[in-house]
Amino acid sequence: MNSDIFDKCFNFVAADKLRSSGFYPYFHRVESEQGPEIIVNGTKKVVVCSNNYLGLANHPKVIEASINAVKKYGTSCTGSRFLNGTNDLHEKVEKKFAKFVGKEESILFTTGHHSNLGSLSCLVGKGEILITDKLDHASIIDGCRLSFGEMVRFRHNDMSDLERQLIKHKGNGMLIVIDGIFSMEGDIANFPEISRLAKKYGAKVFVDEAHSLGVLGVNGRGVGEHFNMEDNVDVLMATASKSLASIGGFIASKSKVIDYIKHSARTIIFTASLPPACVGAIDVALDLIITEPERRRNLMNTASKMKEAFKSMGYNVGHSQSPIIPLTVGSDMVAFKMWRMLFDEGVFASPVVTPAVPEGQSIIRTSYMATHTDAHLNFILEKFEKVGKQLGVIVP
Ligand SMILES: Cc1ncc(COP(=O)(O)O)c(C=O)c1O
Numbered sequence: 078m079n080s081d082i083f084d085k086c087f088n089f090v091a092a093d094k095l096r097s098s099g100f101y102p103y104f105h106r107v108e109s110e111q112g113p114e115i116i117v118n119g120t121k122k123v124v125v126c127s128n129n130y131l132g133l134a135n136h137p138k139v140i141e142a143s144i145n146a147v148k149k150y151g152t153s154c155t156g157s158r159f160l161n162g163t164n165d166l167h168e169k170v171e172k173k174f175a176k177f178v179g180k181e182e183s184i185l186f187t188t189g190h191h192s193n194l195g196s197l198s199c200l201v202g203k204g205e206i207l208i209t210d211k212l213d214h215a216s217i218i219d220g221c222r223l224s225f226g227e228m229v230r231f232r233h234n235d236m237s238d239l240e241r242q243l244i245k246h247k248g249n250g251m252l253i254v255i256d257g258i259f260s261m262e263g264d265i266a267n268f269p270e271i272s273r274l275a276k277k278y279g280a281k282v283f284v285d286e287a288h289s290l291g292v293l294g295v296n297g298r299g300v301g302e303h304f305n306m307e308d309n310v311d312v313l314m315a316t317a318s319k320s321l322a323s324i325g326g327f328i329a330s331k332s333k334v335i336d337y338i339k340h341s342a343r344t345i346i347f348t349a350s351l352p353p354a355c356v357g358a359i360d361v362a363l364d365l366i367i368t369e370p371e372r373r374r375n376l377m378n379t380a381s382k383m384k385e386a387f388k389s390m391g392y393n394v395g396h397s398q399s400p401i402i403p404l405t406v407g408s409d410m411v412a413f414k415m416w417r418m419l420f421d422e423g424v425f426a427s428p429v430v431t432p433a434v435p436e437g438q439s440i441i442r443t444s445y446m447a448t449h450t451d452a453h454l455n456f457i458l459e460k461f462e463k464v465g466k467q468l469g470v471i472v473p
Pocket residue numbers: 188189190191193214216256260285287288316317318324325326
């Protein structure tokens with residue numbers, strides 16, 4: 078008997094079950110701008126799951142720049158970067174970004190995901206090796222899958238396992254690909270050791286600074302700056318959807334590498350370019366990252382305050398070293414229940430469940446913004462203490 082291609086859809090009941098239990102945490106309709114407080118289904122929530130780290134997504138200057146870009150260039154570039162979709166604003170922010178991160182050139186993709194997909198798949202070809210951390214972001218995995226190279230993995234931040242892979246594949250072209258800050262765990266890649274090993278075995282290093290740009294380093298230039306080793310980042314990727322308050326993604330490197338990517342990446346050639354509204358926002362958000370370092374300082378102070386407070390309540394915060402603080406809560410169902418109870422108490426958080434985390438180690442992933450006030454933070458802590466005790470995640 079022929080099977081119907083839609084069988085899997087009609088047999089998919091996991092979301093229905095969650096909906097009927099009242100614990101469905103996805104696709105909630107936000108009815109306001111994305112600040113530390115948002116309106117969801119008509120009620121105010123304090124947000125503890127945004128990537129708006131520096132609080133720029135609703136900054137008046139960023140909004141104004143976005144509007145002005147639409148007024149000048151219209152709503153769409155109507156084609157790919159490769160053909161008719163490149164304008165002078167794209168080129169301006171590419172130059173500004175490359176200068177900011179100290180690279181010869183950069184290229185702007187339509188999303189961060191596209192940056193990883195397009196650059197990794199064209200940089201690593203047949204007979205070459207992508208060496209990835211097991212906890213690298215899904216977009217890195219997707220880029221590796223699209224590449225004709227071989228993808229191998231090392232245990233998370235485990236330098237002897239990385240060295241084992243480098244020894245095994247020595248002599249081939251090798252690219253080590255890492256997240257600067259890991260998106261679920263909030264810990265930082267051991268970049269000094271990774272670059273030492275890369276040099277020893279002749280590999281290049283690609284760093285995804287999605288969560289570290291604007292956040293790490295005195296000037297917010299990411300993991301390379303944090304460790305004072307910026308020249309050891311061979312390819313720097315950053316998304317514009319987090320600290321840069323927009324959407325889009327940059328790849329920065331030597332001019333010849335960027336020129337090759339520009340003429341080879343499928344996600345530059347076969348998709349339309351980033352629209353003016355988004356490019357205009359990036360332009361000014363980047364200026365604010367440079368001129369308002371106090372935002373970064375506030376953010377890091379908030380992150381340490383929250384980490385210490387959660388620890389003293391008895392929460393397991395893992396190895397977080399950043400504004401991403403995961404709280405391990407137990408089974409998937411505990412995470413869903415906790416999400417719902419927090420929501421009812423006025424806190425909007427994110428549950429992360431299997432298969433994104435191992436069985437029984439589901440988390441509530443919390444993340445912070447420079448614009449959270451002490452009142453917001455105290456409210457969040459009060460609610461996590463109350464709900465954590467009610468669920469037995471922390472000792473009552
Ligand atoms: C580490 C990392 N890389 C890449 C991306 C993709 O970026 P974007 O959402 O801008 O497409 C994300 C997004 O969550 C991320 O966390």
